Amino acid sequence: DESAVSFCRKIVKDDGVCDWRLPAIEIERRFRAYFPWPGCFSFLGDQRVHFLDLTAASGDTKYPAGSFKFDKSIGRLRVAAGDGEVLVSRLKKAGGKPLDAAAFWNGIKGMEGSYEFSNGELKHG
DSSP states (O other): OGGGOOOOOOOOGGGGBOOTTSOHHHHHHHHHHTTTTTOEEEEETTEEEEEEEEEEEOOOOOSOTTBEEEETTTTEEEEEOSSSEEEEEEEEETTSOOEEHHHHHHHHTTOSSOOBOBOSSOOOO
16 A cells, blocks of 8 residues: 555664663664664774674663673673663674674673663764
8 A cells, every 4th residue: 555655764874873771672673673784783982892693681670771791591691771681692893703792701801890881972983
């Protein structure tokens, strides 16, 4: 039915920035919608991190949106979202190779500051 047709704006790279304040299911939906381009990504410090596999999980988190920890029992990162958390099993730093969550976690352990993905100012590069 042509009367039900609608148009949307052009998708740009910045649409892939993950806003951790959104509900977890919304983050998962955006991940699926923007895969493979522009993808779903965030920043750890000034380093872009692309998410290659993530799923929404219910639960009440006490941590600020974007903060994460590694859950050894399931082998995934648990990232706090607006109303729950997102489980990340594969990701990739900019210019790097794809890593599972355990390898990523081992690579950042000992890093100064908090373990938190930013969702503030968009960064280009």
